[in-house]
Amino acid sequence: MTTTWEKLEGAALSLVRSGPIKDRLAAAYRNHLAFVRVEDLPEALREDFRACHEALTRERPLRGEDAVRATVRKMSSTEADQLACLVVRLFAAIVREYAADRAHAPVASNGFNALAAGAHARNGAAREIAL
Numbered sequence: 001m002t003t004t005w006e007k008l009e010g011a012a013l014s015l016v017r018s019g020p021i022k023d024r025l026a027a028a029y030r031n032h033l034a035f036v037r038v039e040d041l042p043e044a045l046r047e048d049f050r051a052c053h054e055a056l057t058r059e060r061p062l063r064g065e066d067a068v069r070a071t072v073r074k075m076s077s078t079e080a081d082q083l084a085c086l087v088v089r090l091f092a093a094i095v096r097e098y099a100a101d102r103a104h105a106p107v108a109s110n111g112f113n114a115l116a117a118g119a120h121a122r123n124g125a126a127r128e129i130a131l
Contacts, residue, residue, distance in 0.1 A: 004036055004037070007035055008091040011031075011087050012088050014031060021081060022072040022077070022080050024084070048089070056068055058071055
């Protein structure tokens with residue numbers, strides 16, 4: 001099971017890969033954001049997420065494409081950049097929300113809460129890749 005936090009992380013990671021911003025934005029939506037349920041987000045993030053969803057699905061598709069492809073095809077590179085920034089800000093905001101919640105949660109017997117343990121594991125993997 002993938003958490004909402006992991007879906008937003010996946011979307012943010014899709015955006016930092018190489019390739020045209022519009023392709024990365026479409027991939028972030030199709031592979032990650034499309035599976036985020038608004039009700040699973042903290043209340044403070046729901047409106048921004050809805051705006052992101054609307055901005056990526058607003059155009060009527062032509063034959064052989066979906067609404068996301070039609071929308072990114074019609075948006076400017078500046079609009080795509082701004083929308084990509086919104087996705088990254090949503091990910092950062094949900095990390096802050098979860099960190100604040102976890103800071104008040106009981107500490108696990110090993111001294112790490114679930115978020116810290118997950119971040120530690122990801123940081124270790126990132127260090128291995130960097131080496």
